[in-house]
Amino acid sequence: MLPYIHSLISEVLRKRSIEIPDFTVEHPKNPDFGDISTNVAMKLAGILKKNPLKIAEEIREELLTLHEFLIQEIECVRPGFINFYISDHYYQSLVEKLIEEDKNFMKPEREGKKVQIEFVSANPTGPLTIGHGRQAVLGDTIARILEWYGNDVTREYYFNNAGRQMQRLGESVYARCKQLLGKDYPIPEGGYEGEYIRDIASDYLKEREGILPENPLDRDLIDFASDRIFKMIRETLDRLGVHHDIFTNEKDLYTSGKIDEVLALLREKGYLYDKEGAVWFRATCFGAEKDRVFVKSSGEPTYRLPDIAYHREKLLRGFDLIIDIFGADHHATYPDVKAGLEAMGYDTSNIVVLLHQFVTLTRNGEKVKMSTRKANFVTLDELMDLAGPDVVRYFYIMRTMDAHLNFDIELAQKESDENPVFYLQYAHARMNNILKHSVDKGIDSYLDGDIQLLNEPETLDVLKVVSEFGEVMELCRRTLEPMHLTSYLQKLATAFHKFYATHRVVTEDLLLSRARLKMVHAVKTLMAEGLGILGVSAPDHM
């Protein structure tokens, strides 16, 4: 509806040969200002050097000649706003549209882009934490939104199974094995101290019949440990409803020679130089303050190099859009990756980096400091034990990724009432129950209900919220912020609960009952669709 009004106004201006300014068409916060409002006259006031209210009146006159039946009334107000009142008929018609289009309600033409989205990407050194959870849900929900638009989305997990972290993991398991064998053997400095390490050590000894390799950095030991941890990670993600299509590991980039290719290309373009035994990249050519080391004097690459090689692979794989989701701590690294790619002559404009702020955990009103190494964290699994996957998913995307997320353990543990998720699910269950009740009452069909009977304010308010669905989805896609959908569904549920409280659906009045049942059916479809995009279940009973 908003783009439609926008185009109507543009048409009027074009007809009058007035240059079209950058103006907004929106739903005003205050219902006294109509269903839709535009500031076009005020934008034109400066250009035309005329009174904005006068301009508004002129545009209104012109619009009235169009005899647009969807618009009931147009009014011009104080500084120069033009407010539109949309006819009830339009809102009522949405009920039929929703039933007819079902899951394609307000969905535009298939976009058909190839999208790759990388997220979570935690190295297999321990269970996923609450911090990883935010990224998992954020990435998956963004993927669902893009899929809704008919894009082909690849969910990808990139991990490092070759570096120093893996060595520390091996050493830690090794130490635990030694201890299990009755030896006094300390966990190395910077090693992993979690209980899961002990379990892995115990299983390792069992499966290898008590034989421990002599070298703590033994490949078999490390692989055993990382495989075990990866299995845990995948089970956790599975439980959360997050499924990656591809797992890419850093080790393969070395064995396949991709790292060397990048070095050769950069060398060829003249962006590398040797200094103090290390290989340096001229990051300053791309706006960085300092040049960066790509290969240490020890001969090992820094993390930037495989990151660049990996992203080069992504570009070569031919995606229309590449999305990376990182925690705020990565904010300094992605400019280097982009610089490296540009140095090789690649266009990085289709790479979008989304940074989310951290998750802080509070327990008894105090912040809990988390560290995987020290194992004083709450895992994502434990969180799901407390609150269930639906609540966890919802909580993670309730907020913009730009803001810190405060996860209150007490609140998560609390039974339902304070959980906004239940509010939505309850609305859905209620709608389902009404439909079920109508069957019990012997109303066998309502799809031929007369939508013109849906004319009370509370009923139309529900449909007004329904009318905004397309705009909200568009907003989610544009900003890649699923949060807008959560607040929309809250709004939808509120409108419905209010309708429910004022109007009884199934009554003696059969015609009215049918009309209302039809609306309930339609809104239930939309609520289920919205929850589905969020990856939250829509229960029929609660």
Place this chain on the structure above:
RNA sequence: GCCCCGAUAGCUCAACUGGAUAGAGCAACGGUCUUCUAAACCGUAGGUUACAGGUUCGAGUCCUGUUCGGGGUACCA
């Protein structure tokens, strides 16, 4: 020092590209179930949008500076 995020009701947070009287939930207080689920609804109360300037018809939103909090700024990942 420099870079990135944030600061809005007692608490957790909204406010779509600058729009009209800054909104929800929780907590507090008061109402509403013989009728489709009260996990709901209605009402009361709660604000100098961290601070100071600036830009304009109009600023929570944009610009500059300040304060506080988080994260970066490695031959760690």
